[in-house]
Amino acid sequence: MKKYILVIIMLSFLKLFAQQTAVAFADFSKYEAENTALPIPQPDQDRVVFMGNSITEGWKNTHPYFFEENPYIDRGISGQTTSQMLLRFRRDVIDLQPKVVVLLAGINDIAENTGPVELKDVFGNIISMVDLAQANQIKVVVCSVVPANNFPWRKSIKPADKVIALNTMMQQYCGENNIVYVDYYNAMVNDKKGLGKDLAEDGVHPTSKGYKIMEPLVKAGIKQALNR
Secondary structure, three states: OHHHHHHHHHHHHHHHHHHHHHHHHHOOOOOHHHHHHOOOOOOOOOOEEEEEOHHHHHHHHHOHHHHHOOOEEEEEOOOOOHHHHHHHHHHHOHHHOOOEEEEEOOHHHHOOOOOOOOHHHHHHHHHHHHHHHHHOOOEEEEEOOOOOOOOOOOOOOOOHHHHHHHHHHHHHHHHHOOOEEEOOHHHHOOOOOOOOOOOOOOOOOOOHHHHHHHHHHHHHHHHHHHHO
């Protein structure tokens, strides 16, 4: 009997540990207060949530007016991979009741921020977020991964060709499924399959000039999604 009780206690601790690990992994607390304070959108409000990583998070810091002057909500978390975004998708997107979600993800998977992963699984995570959005009547804008031919924090990885491959998969999927695809890549790439210093000083994170290229492209994509 004592052995049985000990097993139950151990299983309970393992379950609690797993839950805490998932919470920490996805960083549920990052936007918890902001999400709670956010009012329910009015019927005529075209609320848009930007889901992403540091490129999305840095956007509101570099160009805060872009989010202040539009009904846009930034839910980017620096360093995150698609697995982490998928875990927090309900909290940081669905529960906010947007009309549109803008997905910009994948570069940190290629950088192996949470370990090695196959491109098909990165692509699968993006499709899963699309499926979740559509199941909740949220229109989707899928964005290409921004060009990158090196990672300052992981010099051993050469990302250029993987970025192209993932973008090709996403563009084909969007074309076959009537989903808006925003092509940042071809608007920003240089002759070395990367970003020039004027668009990204570290080769990954856009400068103000970089975001100025991205903004009209994504606004056009959002408009297109809303009209579908």
